[in-house]
Amino acid sequence: MDSFEANTQFNQLLRSINPSVQSLKKTAHFAIKNWENEDYLFPSILDILNDIHVELNTKSTIFQLIDVLINESFTISAHKDSAYSYPYINNLKSALPQILLKVLPGHNNYNLYNVFNSLRNISKTLKIDTSEYEQQWNLSSEMLSKEEMENIDLNLPYPEVVLDDASSNDPVVQAWELLIKKRKQSFYDRLRLLKHQPPKTEDLSEDEMFYVNTKERAHNQLTKKQILLRMEDDRETHKRSKESLWVVERPKNSVGVTEEEFMGFYWNKFDKLSKEDEKALFETLEGYNEVVAGSYKDVQ
Amino acid sequence: MTDRYRPNNSNNGPPTGPKKSYNNYQGGRNDKHQGDWKSKDFRGNNRNYKSDHYRPGQPASNQSAPNNQSTGGKGYNNGNYHNNSNRNNKGEYYKKDSERGPPPAGPKGSKRPLDRGSYEKQTSSYVPGRNNTYEQNKKPRFPSGPGQGNRFPTGPSNLPKGPKSMEKSKPLPPRHLPRPTKLTKNQIYMIKTNKPEIFERFQQVGEGTYGKVYKAKNSNTGEIVALKKLRLESEKDGFPITSIREIKLLQSFDHPNVVGLLEMMVEQNQIYMIFDYMDHDLTGLLTHPDLKLGENHRKFLFKQLMEGLNYLHLKRVIHRDIKGSNILVDSIGNLKIADFGLARTMKLLKEGEHPDYTNRVITIWYRPPELLLGSTEYGREIDIWGVGCLLIELYTKQATFQGFDEVSQLNKIFNIMGTPNFENWPEISNLPWFEMLKPKDNKVNQFNEFKAKMTDDSFDLAEKLLTLNPRKRLTASQALQHEYFTNEPKPEPLYFLKEVKGEWHEFETKKRRRKERKRLQDEKKRDINDNIAPSAPKPESMAPSTSKINDNESSVSPNQLSISRPQSIRQTEEPEEAQDQQKPDGTV
Known part of the structure; x- marks a missing residue:
């Protein structure tokens, strides 16, 4: 398969991806099989994440694909008779912080939980100890600094989470740092809302309560239909993840x-x-x- | 053929394990007894099988064999299946019996009755121990003391002996003495008959994804029962694993407020679960237009509900489908919790381990907020939310939170109970879907609106049962300590229910509603036609919209007409939740 053909097929797989284990593995295996075209296939992954027309659900699935791809590449290459030499791992690893920000754009942190799970898996595969960050993730009440709490009192918005180009940390660690910042951002936004938004007595519509249902959605926001689809997908993924436990x-x-x-x-x-x-x-x-x-x- | 029963062992042939002790044990399993049993039960034709099974001295319709098991599988799990070494004083007798008997079906053999043709027109039913009391159940389960045990390497001499009733039986006479020709009643736990139908069906009283429920009468005893027919047509993988789980759970229950499984029955290639029949269910009863419940009656019903739930929760069982149509009520208000199709026992967890259950449980109106936000690490609290909803329903006669999907359900809950804040539910941000369904506005608690519809005690109890934070929700036993049950008026049976005409189940209520809706539609159509042709005479059959429907199909209020109750959830369960079963991919 030449590089053009491989790229076209890979793009098709990426556009039609769904969070089932089969779909993720199929796409990952295609990429690994065509490892010689990594220079073409890897940018395709970044392209789809940069595409503003691609919905956030798909971007979350792409992050899961990255998790599966790293894991499969690692497992296949680690086999003693393997002809593969850890394809995609280096590229994906270095791009991880920037990928993370594409999946969690602006103040829309819908994918926070899924990214946390995938990043935990990736770190495990790459044998990087991230227990410190996992602990921080769970201590939401203590995660904000005194200064940040004061900012909440002053009703100031949380600063945009951006990539620190000067950071010399390992990209996975950088990704974790960004993720924790995102978690803080979400927590901060909630505390600010609780503090400054006067409670309503009249009934709130679904749109007022969760910002769903509006047809003219700004990109990077989920509609009600997308939320319900995501729930179903997550349940399916959860169920399938257990199917191999007994094997x-x-x-x-x-x-x-x-x-x-x-x-x-x-x-x-x-x-x-x-x-x-x-x-x-x-x-x-x-x-x-x-x-x-x-x-x-x-x-x- | 043994593959069905012993898939782990089927291809291994004779034991190859290196351990002496193991060989001994294994050897016991392959002895002549098992060979005979196999050839008769699996390879022999049906006629032989039936005639083998017949016991002299038994009435033709009541053939029985003590070492057989039907769908329950208790004997199998207790090792009864391997009980081939009963060569002691009791041994001979049992050995003969088990040779004659059909295979111990149990979970692994449960496909057996589905063999088309071989069981045509046969009816067999399994009667679990019905005489057990709750107190008895509290006793240690394996009471074998010193002297009763046996040694693993030398072959089991006293392995579990099948039904408990058999353990109590006196030593049997030596072979040269005449054998007892008839078993006592409590020794019969499997009955085969060639009668075409033992249970005479009256009418359908329920329907769900699992199958249908009928009201029926036992033609031998006259007992009125409920037959739950399992839907097996769509089963590609054999007997559904969820039904096995349900049967296993039901067998372990013995409480006045939890429905009891009377029998399992195989008839005409269909499998039935047989329960005590109850006249009403809570949803159906509350739709009765003339039903007036007093505070004492509500307390009577709700106390039983809490006691039943407390019993289940003490047994580490989560029901996972609490709703009105699963709460059955008899003609004086005795209440039983039913439908364990989604129930499960809780995992035993070490510190740091998480339960990780599916969140696709509980009919949406009764689903607590943590499940709507994707929790997979929940516990008994999820049932408590449901009974909290039902407590309000006893007063208002309609479901409190009526959402169409997860998003609208959560919106209804937050609109009434208020949006959660950091003080009352700090852990909410750890739930998987919280980021997707994070309230973007603050709503105050409006639950006080229910105060006017309820009493002070019931309102207080409902508020505590419907606490948003699952950790702060009352437990079943705490709820039973609530003043609601001790303050006046005291709980009192609903004797007046005897006077209520008809039986009120959600199924019939739905049917009535459909009929009423159709009638209204027809009327509307006729009205339109009348307007088009005003001179046309009105047909006599056209009843006014307020006309009373005859007999027990009493008129339904327009309010009730608008309610369309959501269906239960039945789904493929996680395989690891039932890893002791053969099929991890069982479906309903």
């Missing part, structure tokens, strides 16, 4: 009694254990441990 590769010589039966047998018993029985129990347990240890895809 293990049992060695061929695995024992025939299930763990449940084994546990049930002992659970139902109350008896003095002779030394012989005890030995048998531990031998059997050891056998199980071997089977279970051998079941995992990565060696324990």
